[in-house]
Amino acid sequence: MAETKKLHIALFPWLAFGHIIPFLELGKRIARKGHQISFISTPRNIERLPKISPDVLTSITLVKLPLPHVENLPENAESTMDVPHHLVPYLKTAHDGLQESLSDFLQTSAPDWIIHDFAPHWLPPIATKLGIRRVFFSVFNASILCFAGPSKSSTTDAVDPTSTRTEPEHFIVPPKWVPFPTKIAPRLFEAKKLIGNHMEENASGVSDISRYMQAVVGAEALAVKTCSEVEGEWLKLLGQLHDAPVFPVGSLPSPAQERGVDKDGTWGTIVEWLDKREKGSVVYVAFGTEVQPSQEDLNELALGLEQSGFPFFWALRKRSSSVIGGDMAELPEGFEERTRGRGIVWPSWAPQFRILAHESVGGFLNHCGWSSVAEAFQLGRPLIMLPISMDSGLIARLIEERQAGVEVPRNEQDGSFTRDSVTQTLRLVMKDEEGQIYRDKAKEMSAIFGDEDLQDRYAANCVDFLENHRHVVRGL
Template sequence: MADHSKKLHIAMFPWLAFGHLIPFLELGKLIAQKGHRISFISTPRNIERLPKIPSNLAPSITFVKLPLPHVENLPENAEATMDVPYHIIPYLKKAHDGLQQPLSHFLETSAPDWIIHDFAPHWLPPIATKLGISRAFFSIFKASSLCFFGPSKSSVTEAHEPRTEPKDFTVPPKWVPFPTKIAYRLFEAKKIFESFEENASGVSDWFRLLTIYLGADALAVKTCTEIEGEWMKLLGELHDIVPVIPVGLLPPSTQEIGDNNKDSTWGTIGEWLDKQEKGSVVYIALGSETQPTQQDFTELALGLEQSGLPFFWALRKRSGSVGGDSVELPEGFVERTQGRGVVWTDWAPQLRILAHESVGGFLTHCGWSSVTEALQFGRALIMLPFLTDTGLIARFLEEKEAGVEVPRNEENGSFTRESVAETLRLVVKDVEGKIYRDNAKEMATIFGDMNLQSTYIDKFVELLENRRRVREG
């Protein structure tokens, strides 16, 4: 624990997406465990939707609610990416930029030692610098994804041809000095290319990221060297203006699995899983941000049906989504798969489900936090990425042979029920898929090693403490 007189006050300011909020909260809890004080800053509705803090940490973590300014085209009560369709997200970024003044006021009156922030607030570094507050950019994107996006110094990019069209993103960048297949498919590259162009928020996502890189005192990454050693080394070279430090994979503590026992939904789910053969069930969850088209959704459902495998599908409707078209299961799907599969439309205790021995594979959108939870328990992956860097994560895990991506059309990203069924059977059941099941189990020795992951937090907290000593000295 930290010496009480040396207790740090750390503000945390994640982007308005639960794929960001949750890892930030996890990191905040781990720093609080070391005896430091956390101010976790977000909007009122997002804070209300976060998981409860363990009682022993509650005195060390304060939630700071900053109301989101009203912005034209942003529906009322929309405070996170899960609340809006994809094309509305730039307006959410515009509203987020409107938090500049209230956040400045909080920093001025609270004087934290550090602010750990996300990629979005490009206006934050000069404010924090003026107030003498140290800045750490915490990236929920892993090292290989950050390397793919590019360096923060122009000398590296000037040495290579600039990426001026989507197809340039379908090959590994020239600054990667070792062999890799990590790159975007053409249909993904077209979408990613948009992040380099100015959007309705007034700036591009790339501008935000670059400004944040250049204004940070440290770059913290949700990864570990046992998984991404060569990528971390390269990331340090691409951003040699600041210390680049892994904070570990932030796997949720197994104590949280126990906490789910108190949850009444577990009784029904656990009872059903207990009746299934060991390693036979496919668990399906596409995350809170993913918005598949009706065609994708239909092919996925029919592929699941065609696979003949038992399944548990966590199909929670996007909470309070405004203006997004809801998708429907194919007619008769639930009746035809009754007994063999469960379609669960309420909140599902994902960690508890993945920990159950009857689960043999996880059909995932490849969000880095979801993947971490699955590999913590050695579950092989059936990968169906949709957003931002999830395609790069899928290629990374294919290189590690911890799972297989559902084959798709390069041009438009479409896939068939047959390809879903074949990939599911390969990863969960077929003899040829044993390598993926074995490798996923092997990766659990890293992803599930709490002591190893804890050493990364120790080193990160040491960096935070040292910075203050240097300032005071």
Template sequence: MSSDINTTKMDAMVDDQPKKLHIAMFPWLAFGHIIPFLELSKLIARKGHRISFISTPRNIERLPKIPLDLAAFITFVKLPLPHLENLPENAEATMDLPHHIVPYLKIAYDSLQEPLSRFLETSTPDWIVYDFAPHWLPPIAIKLCISRAFFSVFSASCLGFFGPPAESSVMEDAIHPKGMRMEPERLTVPPKWITFPTKVAFPLFVANEVILAFFEENASGISDWFRFSKMALGSEVMAVKACMEVEGEWLKLVENLFNLPVIPVGLLPPSGEGQLVHDDHKDSAWGTIVEWLDKQEKGSVVYVAFGSESEPSQEDFKELALGLEQSGLPFFLVIRKQNLPESEDSDEQIPEGFEERIKDRGIVWWGWAPQVKILGHDSVGGYFTHCGWSSVTEAFQFGRPLIMLPMFGDQVLNGKLLEEMQTGAEVPRNEQDGSFSRESVAKTLRLVMKDAEGQIYRDKAKEMMTSFGDKQLQYRYVDKFVEFLVNHRRVMLATKG
């Protein structure tokens, strides 16, 4: 009799233990998305859950190696990307392409529907965590009884500004009512559903571009807004790369607007150099870079980089370079091939004589650079950035104030949010055409880096270290997300049973 009782107790204890999950991760084919998905995967795997990380062969090959203690928990699933006539050979990510070709990458991505369906059917994960792009995925997951989570790598303020899909909105003045032509002016002011003061909105010159890129049907046959809408409506929970300490008001707004659980997963600070895509460049580059940085005064250097995909026009790049020269500040300028307009000879993009004139106080670095290491060096005092959310996260780990030149979409909204937070200053631009001058670049650089009236930016950026730089705080957000996944799945299975 006692043996039966003990057996019953043991069974109850086993039932009380949280079940280890199998989670499939399916990011969009852009490294600004793939890397946060991978960072989130690693943190979930540290809790003992199994990850199937799904992407294309070349993208997976370009990822950093998984730490040995996690290798048993993360499996990379390679789905070959079909070749399309409009896509260059071996182009499997947005960084491999000029912007106008990206819609064709979406066509290729959509063709992964069948192989992904086969994988999900045979591997039966508990959850699939997906990006904004695979609008066809939620019905497949529902049919296979796989729980669904939408992970947004965009800031909460960006999500809050655009609001929910029109067809789910309770608001009469949704930002893009179904079937209506979007008016650019609607994007130049905060929408009415934002219940707190903010300047987060687009200047007119960007608003027109956003409508074309996000709301209008592209070569893939649908708009990105359609993709986003279907993913949001088909999800059981939305995870956001954000934290309450930075975007608390916005996160609460997003949860109200979307009418589903919205869970911040933290800012996913990079776990060492592992978050960087080396792209065949050698680590020996750091030796050359640090030798130069070590010779500079503490906090004197401006680090200048615009991510792997932002592309200043030739005229903008010229004004940027000459503004750096005019500022009189030491700088480290990173130029990736993708950062320049298409040209046979990249050297043509640099103003004549520029490198010779600045050789005593500036570096022009062609190709990949170890961004996190550079930002962490004591000689770096500020970051001239395009305001990509991942880049901002890296800068604030070290309390670096920002000189901002956002170029498109979410970058612009991020810039407005960061200006409100007084963590940096944006280079003034013409509201109609987006142009700026070398003089405005130089003035903004000196303001943020040296001038007395710019001390507020330097102080506020240092304050950001208490949230962006506290990895334990950020990891606790992932713990709460995992707890939700476990509990939700348990309730679902119990209800089904």
């Protein structure tokens, strides 16, 4: 039997660590199957990557493309974690400035495939001209992509989403192209943000929805960070909406040996505190480094947590001091003093997976970032959900459909919530008898997300696709 030719695969993620890390994990899994990886980003982002394990170190080349300077972008800002939300469009402008240097790299290195993100709408024609095959990789789950609608190349009867949905009220029901029952749709306050933040042209000159559609239309296949066991019907629909092969790559958990790393020596202090708590009693609270609750939301969240009575570990990491206009909201006065002994506010990096894995943790209060959801479900932890963005709102509704978590009730018009609603939702998910269904369903999810053999098979299927489709799958 002939040996499979070693492939050279380039990966080009958007400049956000919520994208960079899954792309890197996918690259490592492909490298473990015997292929060569070129991982492309900017110098500062490359320097901030987690250490690559020795078993794939020689198979991954880190390619640094200097980010062009653009007006209004702070010096040394190379990822979304370096800038407040209103400056992200200028980061997209700078990212568009990578077109020439990326083209030069692709021409000289001639990879077999490039796996790319939503942002480089200009990439597919360049890769096609060079004879490089293309996969669009989404770090978002399948139901979110389906909500965005069909591409113009689609052979379905669904209508072009950008021409028919123009008002917030158009978005608060499932789209007409979804053929099965679902309650997944934005709330009104999320739909208002969606139109302003993603549907309309921003300072980069290109709307997010336009970037996404051009990236998808220009790809030969779509890879999605999800599992068929959770989103089988959505994955099938996604392929129909874009008339393209679609394959899930699993949740891309980092290897067990990497999850156990105590990178800054703080685990001893944390585990000593956790060891003193009763099994299943602690609420772990984390919103990532890039999600910023408003001052009002932070107040209600903290006071709801306080009056719930539950022990808590809150990873409240401050943004980089280099972030202009990115001041961190402050906790309510006296909060830490009043909850001392019962709760911890941890201001630096926290080993999230190890904390969630501790038996004292009974629930995870978070913003519904897809990677955090996957980590929670690896360990069977139910979710208390407080989504901040439109995409995380859609994830929250997916989790509620699967009954593995509960969303904190909010005002439909403005998205506000109260401390009482936080307290009540915490008690329901963590303790109340009627909340047992959520705790049970979250444990069932661990049979999918926590099954490392299953996740490995997803990675293997991805590699099989790349190996077996050396010819063009779908042209521009």
